[in-house]
Structure formats: C-alpha cells, structure tokens
Amino acid sequence: MVSVSTVPITSAVTAPVDRRPAVTVLSGFSPSAVQAAASALLVADPELLAIRHDLTGIRDGLVSRTVLTATTVLEHTLVELLHGCVSCTLREDVLPTLIRLAHERPGSDLLLVLPPAVEPEAVxxxxxxxxxxxxxxxxxxxxxxxxxxxxxxxASADDLSDRNLHAADDDHRAVAEVVVHQVEFSDTVILWTHPDTDPLESERLSALVHRLAPWSAQVPTGNSDRVDCTALAARVRRTGRHDPTRPGLLGRALEGRQIAVHDPDGDHGVTSIVFRTRRPFHPQRLNEALEELTENTLRGRGQLWLASQPDTALAFEFAGGGLSLGTLGYWLAALPAERWTETSDERRLAADLDWDPYYGDRRTVLALIGLHLDHHALTGLLRSCLLTDAELADGSDAWRDLPDPFAGCFPLTDDTTTEEN
Known part of the structure; x- marks a missing residue:
C-alpha cells in the first residue's frame, strides 16, 4: 500500500497595489527646454496634470500657480505668501496643491514643473x-x-541675481551651482537637442552629464524637429527610479557611494578625476592651492579632512567660480560608539568595511570635473597639500597646532548632525 501525503496549496502573496498618483518632478535651467518637455509629456497622457509656479513676484510675497492638462487650464491662481522664499512656496503652496489634486483627481498623475532657480533637492x-x-x-x-x-x-560666473532670478535678497547662489545641483539630484536627464545641434556637441553633452551624474538615466531627444511624445513619456514617467532614502550628494562618500566616474583620459574632452587618500591635508598648504586647483575645473565636490581639525568631516564644493567648504559633522572615529546610531546604517557599514586602524573612517574623496583637465598636475598638487611623513610622525597633538586659515570656520556641537541632510 502506498501512502500519499498531501501538501496544502498556498496562493502567492501579492504586494498591495500603490494607488497613489505618481509625481514626476521636472526641473532645468532653460525655460524653453523645460516647457517643451512638459508639453510633450502632457500630450502623451491627456489625464496628466501639470503644476507650474511663476516666482517672478516672490520677493514681494506673490506666487502665481497654474494647473493644466495638454488642452485645458484648470486653475490660474495668485498666491500671497507670508514670507517670500522658495521654502515657504514649497511648504505653503506646492505640497498642499499636490495633496489636494491627488484627492480631487485620484486617477491623474502629476507633473510638478519647477521654475529655473528652484533646485529639486529642495522639494x-x-x-x-x-x-x-x-x-x-x-x-x-x-x-x-x-x-x-x-x-x-x-561655466558662467553669474549669480542668480545677475539674471534677476534670485528668490530673495539674500539668495547669493551662482547660476552654475543651481545648474549642477539640478543635474546631480536627478534620476533621469533629458538631453534636449535641436535640429542644428552638432552631433559631436551632443556626444560631448552626454559625456559631461554622465560625469556629473553617472547614477542618472539619460534620455536624448535626437536632432529631429519633432519629438516622439509617447516614446519620451515611456522613458521618463512611471520609472520608479527615485530612492527617497539616498543621501544628499555631499553625503554620498560617507556612505561609501560613488561620487563620480574616474576618467582622467577623458571622453570627448570631458575629464573626470577622483582623488582618494587617507592622509590628512595640511590646512595652510590646501588653502594656498585652492585657486590653482579650481582654475580650470567646472565642478568639484566631495569630502576631506584637515589635520588641524581631525574631528570634522568637511564638504568640498565648487561651481561657477564659487568655492565652499562646510561641515558634514563628526567622523565616526571622533564619536563614542554609542553615538554611531545617530548615523545611517549605510554609513556605519561603509565605515566598518573600510576602517583604518590609525585613521578610522577619516578619508578624503574629491571629484574634479572639467574639459581637458591635467590629471597629473592636479593630483600632484593635491598630494603636495597632504601631510609629509615627517609631519605625520609628529602626531595628532602637533597637528592641531598647525597654522590653519580655516580655524573657527567649522564649529561642532553635540547638536551637529553627523551626515549631510
């Protein structure tokens, strides 16, 4: 007699369907190109709603909001803000409008079209x-x-105020700074070309965008005077590319993530150099080298540490002739172990995988991007700014007494966050 055992049949667990409207955030510094891309996406989906804000009067506390489809203007409203600034606009009108439209028209996805001077990371x-x-x-x-x-x-040295695009009287951002931030925060980049665009220029543009944002998908529109709206929408919308947990760009290296492609030989003249070292910088030598370091650079970014300030992880950022150094908080090696939980799991894992018995998690990762950069000259310049063997041998107590032009510029307190927001 053969015994037969029975196995209960269980149905596969189906993940719940996310029925929330999908929001595509569209940014860019060229109003005509952004407008053309938005129009193409609206044509491809008659149910898609676009939300635009005109910030021309923002410094007077007035913002114009328009909601439209491909064929109809549904709303055109003048919004009065208590304080005229980008963050107030986002908080008091943009996000509430998205929530309201999601409830009023639940079957429609939303296209949030940002004004030229608004950076997507602010959203x-x-x-x-x-x-x-x-x-x-x-x-x-x-x-x-x-x-x-x-x-x-x-490559412009203009500030937003030079083009009357500043959002407030104290908005001193550079045009180049906004342009790179828009590209670097993107999940997708639309390369908007024209019938008269030189094919070699198109290739150089693609190479440059890839060096600025190697994590972003590129969608070229081609050189035709007509855009395939359906094909464009298929490559741009409902891709699920955005990861809301990823860190800000200057915090990427702290989590062991890529900050740039190392390509010193260049592609179509676009050069990208990634410089890594455990050894700290001599503060005075670094300060003296900054002008030469950025002279021919279009974009610089990353993290570094100074021998004289060994507790502080510093952010390095350059664009449009403007250089800034700021704090990313404490290195983990400078904190008691019980405070490590204040950081992300990814950062702790990256530190653990690459921990140095002497330096801990302290490390410099810098990216320099430009046209025809001299790799050997730039890396040689950076190495000349590091502590020498003799200076290293003096020990960390002596490092704190090195001449430091940055002394007092990066204060740390117990409330200082340990990674970039």
Whole structure:
C-alpha cells in the first residue's frame, strides 16, 4: 500500500497595489527646454496634470500657480505668501496643491514643473516634513538639459541675481551651482537637442552629464524637429527610479557611494578625476592651492579632512567660480560608539568595511570635473597639500597646532548632525 501525503496549496502573496498618483518632478535651467518637455509629456497622457509656479513676484510675497492638462487650464491662481522664499512656496503652496489634486483627481498623475532657480533637492527636503507622501508618491526627479545653453551656464560666473532670478535678497547662489545641483539630484536627464545641434556637441553633452551624474538615466531627444511624445513619456514617467532614502550628494562618500566616474583620459574632452587618500591635508598648504586647483575645473565636490581639525568631516564644493567648504559633522572615529546610531546604517557599514586602524573612517574623496583637465598636475598638487611623513610622525597633538586659515570656520556641537541632510 502506498501512502500519499498531501501538501496544502498556498496562493502567492501579492504586494498591495500603490494607488497613489505618481509625481514626476521636472526641473532645468532653460525655460524653453523645460516647457517643451512638459508639453510633450502632457500630450502623451491627456489625464496628466501639470503644476507650474511663476516666482517672478516672490520677493514681494506673490506666487502665481497654474494647473493644466495638454488642452485645458484648470486653475490660474495668485498666491500671497507670508514670507517670500522658495521654502515657504514649497511648504505653503506646492505640497498642499499636490495633496489636494491627488484627492480631487485620484486617477491623474502629476507633473510638478519647477521654475529655473528652484533646485529639486529642495522639494525632496520639504517632503521630509510634510504628509504629502500619504497622498502621492514621487516617482522620478527629471532634469532637462538644453544643448544650446548648458555648457555656457555651467561655466558662467553669474549669480542668480545677475539674471534677476534670485528668490530673495539674500539668495547669493551662482547660476552654475543651481545648474549642477539640478543635474546631480536627478534620476533621469533629458538631453534636449535641436535640429542644428552638432552631433559631436551632443556626444560631448552626454559625456559631461554622465560625469556629473553617472547614477542618472539619460534620455536624448535626437536632432529631429519633432519629438516622439509617447516614446519620451515611456522613458521618463512611471520609472520608479527615485530612492527617497539616498543621501544628499555631499553625503554620498560617507556612505561609501560613488561620487563620480574616474576618467582622467577623458571622453570627448570631458575629464573626470577622483582623488582618494587617507592622509590628512595640511590646512595652510590646501588653502594656498585652492585657486590653482579650481582654475580650470567646472565642478568639484566631495569630502576631506584637515589635520588641524581631525574631528570634522568637511564638504568640498565648487561651481561657477564659487568655492565652499562646510561641515558634514563628526567622523565616526571622533564619536563614542554609542553615538554611531545617530548615523545611517549605510554609513556605519561603509565605515566598518573600510576602517583604518590609525585613521578610522577619516578619508578624503574629491571629484574634479572639467574639459581637458591635467590629471597629473592636479593630483600632484593635491598630494603636495597632504601631510609629509615627517609631519605625520609628529602626531595628532602637533597637528592641531598647525597654522590653519580655516580655524573657527567649522564649529561642532553635540547638536551637529553627523551626515549631510
């Protein structure tokens, strides 16, 4: 007699369907290219709603909001703000509008079209302190790059105020700073070219964007005078590319993430250099080298540490002739172990995998991006700014007494966050 055992049949567990409207955030510094891309996406989906804000009067506390489809203007409203600034606009009107539209028209996805001077990371930051995620999901941050203007804007020394695009009297951001931040925060970059765009320029543009944002998908529009709206929408919308947990760009290296492609030989003349070292910088020598270091660089970014300030992880950022150094908080090696939980799991894992018995998690990771950069000269210059063997041998107590032009510039307190927000 053969015994037969029976195995109960269980049905596969199906993940719940996310029915929240998907939001695509569209940014870019060229209004005409952003407008053209938005129009193409609206044509491809008659149910898609676009939300635009005109910030022309923001310094007077007035913002114009328009909601439209491909064929109809549904709303055109003048909004009066208590304080005229970008963060107030996002908090008081943009995010509430997304929530309202999600409830009024639940079957429609949303296209948030940002004004030229608004950086997409500001939207993501505002969402962290808003219930907007209960009503919508942010599917992808898309930046439109105009082949005719991008390189000029990236190399420009203009401030936003020089073009009357500043959002407030104390808005001193550079044009190049905004342009690179838009590209670097993107999940997708639309390369908007024109019928008369030189194919070699298109290739150089693609190479430059890849060096600036190697983590972003590129979507070229081609050189035709017509855009395939359906094909463009298929490659841009509902891609699920956005990861809301990823750190800000200057915090990427702290989590062991890529900050750039190391390509010293260049592609179409676009050079990208990634410099890594455990050894600390001599503060005075670094300060004296900064002008030469950035002279021919379009973009610089990353993290570093100074021998004289060994507790502090420093952010390095350069664009449009403007250089800034700021604090990313404490190195883990400078904190008691019980405080490590204040940082992300990814950062602790990266530190553990690459821990140095002498330096701990302290390390410099710098990226320099430009056209025809001299790799050997720049890396040689950076190495000359590091402590020598003799200076290292003096010990960390002696390092704190090194001449330091940055003394007092990066104060740390118990409230200082340990990674970039």
């Amino acid at each position: 993501a930051a505002a969402c962290e302190h808003s219930p907007v995620g209960e009503s919508v999901r942010f599917d992808s941050y898309v930046t439109v790059v105009d082949a005719d203007t991008f390189l000029d804007d990236l």
